[in-house]
Amino acid sequence: MEGLHISNHPLICHKVALLRDIQTEPKKFRELIREIAILLAYEATSDLGLSPVTVTTPMGQADGATLAEKIGLVPILRAGLGMVEGIWEMMPGAEVWHLGVYRDEKTLRPVQYYNKLPVAPTVQVCLVLDPMLATGGSAVACIDILKRWGARRIKFVGIIAAPEGVKTLHEAHPDVPIHMAVLDSNLNEIGYIVPGLGDAGDRQFGTG
Numbered sequence: 001m002e003g004l005h006i007s008n009h010p011l012i013c014h015k016v017a018l019l020r021d022i023q024t025e026p027k028k029f030r031e032l033i034r035e036i037a038i039l040l041a042y043e044a045t046s047d048l049g050l051s052p053v054t055v056t057t058p059m060g061q062a063d064g065a066t067l068a069e070k071i072g073l074v075p076i077l078r079a080g081l082g083m084v085e086g087i088w089e090m091m092p093g094a095e096v097w098h099l100g101v102y103r104d105e106k107t108l109r110p111v112q113y114y115n116k117l118p119v120a121p122t123v124q125v126c127l128v129l130d131p132m133l134a135t136g137g138s139a140v141a142c143i144d145i146l147k148r149w150g151a152r153r154i155k156f157v158g159i160i161a162a163p164e165g166v167k168t169l170h171e172a173h174p175d176v177p178i179h180m181a182v183l184d185s186n187l188n189e190i191g192y193i194v195p196g197l198g199d200a201g202d203r204q205f206g207t208g
């Protein structure tokens with residue numbers, strides 16, 4: 001599907017296998033989320049715009065480039081939080097804007113409970129961060145909010161997707177590229193990704 005990018009990078013594949021493992025404890029789980037997020041963001045930002053600069057080295061002048069666009073990292077609380085820090089280290093000039101959305105356990109519909117966006121957009125590119133794309137409801141709800149806010153260029157960066165979530169997100173926002181580590185088989189009857197990794201929020205925060 002156009003717009004869907006599944007990483008085949010060996011480092012990501014290796015780390016996702018460790019992440020899924022039921023034996024992986026929260027500390028290691030958080031480390032892996034952080035590391036996978038950095039690698040995925042590296043791939044997802046390969047088309048960012050650059051402006052030319054000239055820098056003075058100890059030996060003379062060099063042609064260089066600097067990021068032309070202001071980046072906003074938009075983690076979907078809670079589980080998206082774990083993807084922020086590592087990516088932020090790679091792009092310390094980014095702004096971080098939090099959106100709180102959880103899935104109602106019975107209806108699986110997204111419920112928004114927190115929005116810290118400023119009145120007007122302050123960034124040119126938004127990276128929406130959430131490790132899990134299950135029904136796609138949470139991602140669509142957040143991207144709806146960002147577009148109403150005025151965001152023009154949005155990318156979704158996640159770790160594990162279900163086909164149902166990819167379809168829903170792509171149909172709602174065909175202009176939003178979806179960068180994932182892996183595309184899984186299906187959703188089960190209670191809306192969990194199979195084989196997935198269980199509950200990404202609970203496994204990060206030790207609340208399962």
Ligand code: PRP
Pocket residue numbers: 076077078079080101102103104108110130131132133134135136137138139165191199200201202
């Ligand atoms: C999880 C996950 C996504 C959402 C994905 O969050 O982090 O935000 O589910 O499911 P969807 O694609 O069907 O909307 P959850 O609702 O468990 O909240 P939490 O991160 O606070 O635990």
Ligand code: URA
Pocket residue numbers: 079132134191192193194196197198199200201
């Ligand atoms: N949210 C999760 O954390 N895991 C799933 O499998 C689906 C939604």
